[in-house]
Amino acid sequence: MGHFEKKSADTQQDIPTSAMPDVVFMLLIFFMVTTVLREVTLQVQIDYARAENIEKIEQKRLVSYIYVGPEKLQGNQLGSTKIQIDDSIIEDVGAVQQLMYDKLKEEPRLIVSLRVHDETEFGIVTDIQEELRDAGTLRINYSTNQEQ
Amino acid sequence: MFDNKRDREDPEVGGAGMADIAFLLLIFFLLVTTIDVDTGIGLQLPPAPEENQEPPPIKERNLLNILVNSQGMVLIDEEPTPVSQVKQTVKEFITNRGQNPELSDSPDKAIVSIKTDRATPYNVYIDMLDEVMGAYAELRNQEAQQRFGVRYSQLEDESDEQKAVKDEYPKKISIAEPNQ
Numbered sequence: 001m002g003h004f005e006k007k008s009a010d011t012q013q014d015i016p017t018s019a020m021p022d023v024v025f026m027l028l029i030f031f032m033v034t035t036v037l038r039e040v041t042l043q044v045q046i047d048y049a050r051a052e053n054i055e056k057i058e059q060k061r062l063v064s065y066i067y068v069g070p071e072k073l074q075g076n077q078l079g080s081t082k083i084q085i086d087d088s089i090i091e092d093v094g095a096v097q098q099l100m101y102d103k104l105k106e107e108p109r110l111i112v113s114l115r116v117h118d119e120t121e122f123g124i125v126t127d128i129q130e131e132l133r134d135a136g137t138l139r140i141n142y143s144t145n146q147e148q
Numbered sequence: 149m150f151d152n153k154r155d156r157e158d159p160e161v162g163g164a165g166m167a168d169i170a171f172l173l174l175i176f177f178l179l180v181t182t183i184d185v186d187t188g189i190g191l192q193l194p195p196a197p198e199e200n201q202e203p204p205p206i207k208e209r210n211l212l213n214i215l216v217n218s219q220g221m222v223l224i225d226e227e228p229t230p231v232s233q234v235k236q237t238v239k240e241f242i243t244n245r246g247q248n249p250e251l252s253d254s255p256d257k258a259i260v261s262i263k264t265d266r267a268t269p270y271n272v273y274i275d276m277l278d279e280v281m282g283a284y285a286e287l288r289n290q291e292a293q294q295r296f297g298v299r300y301s302q303l304e305d306e307s308d309e310q311k312a313v314k315d316e317y318p319k320k321i322s323i324a325e326p327n328q
Contacts, residue, residue, distance in 0.1 A: 024167055027174055031177040031181060049270060049271045053282040053285050056185050056186070058185070060185075063186055118269075119271065120270045121268065121269065122216075122264045122266065123265075123266030125270065126326045129193060129323065132193060139191075141186070141188040141190045142189045142191070142274060
């Protein structure tokens with residue numbers, strides 16, 4: 001009787017890696033597209049206050065920030081307390097109303113997030129709140145970090 | 149002479165390093181991407197007052213006056229209170245349901261009024277506000293547990309259940325005009 005020789009399987013045993021660059025490029029493009037680099041250069045010093053009962057704001061598009069804190073001067077010096085909106089220092093609190101009103105026109109569901117240095121006196125925040133009331137931007141948020 | 153050109157390599161750019169380049173870029177983007185979700189204490193400001201508009205009359209008992217003065221002391225209805233006690237005091241005030249004549253009639257009539265001085269330190273104000281929010285959060289959690297057996301945070305947004313709990317304990321926080 002003749003012996004039957006078993007055919008050896010001639011299939012490749014390894015996963016082809018030739019498409020790896022394409023996969024990585026896909027991921028890369030995804031990250032490049034979804035990354036929002038809307039960095040504001042802070043001109044005021046802000047150390048966040050801490051709180052326990054805080055909420056997350058998921059809709060980043062709706063948020064605009066007002067920064068309040070001591071102004072950063074040259075050589076790590078800190079000046080007097082100033083207000084910063086977007087990229088510029090606001091000298092006069094009265095200007096806040098117009099700025100925020102314009103933003104509210106663009107985005108009716110605007111949330112104003114106040115990022116205030118934790119040793120600021122509250123008077124300036126009160127002034128800003130009055131301005132916001134006049135502007136009609138009533139939803140605010142005091143930015144704080146999670147207390148551990 | 150110079151015709152030993154048989155073993156010259158193909159003039160092609162090697163595609164093998166492509167993956168590594170892409171990986172490096174990917175890692176770079178992963179590192180520099182900051183997805184910072186803004187966290188904080190949300191609040192709804194009262195609308196700007198109309199001209200010559202009288203504020204609506206509110207019974208004194210339904211109003212809890214919290215004053216944070218310039219020394220960073222918290223006074224609740226003229227009573228100096230340590231910040232750690234604020235939550236308890238607010239909870240007692242809200243859940244009084246007409247028993248103590250000094251405190252609120254019912255949770256939906258209870259209003260927490262917050263007043264500050266110009267020189268109030270911001271972090272004390274935030275600590276105090278945190279406590280007030282904590283009081284409401286605990287009460288809402290209790291209510292959600294009793295009614296639906298789940299935490300308040302687990303109720304779906306805009307659902308009827310969440311609305312029911314919110315109606316039971318509405319957050320009524322008023323920002324009073326500051327002392328000049």
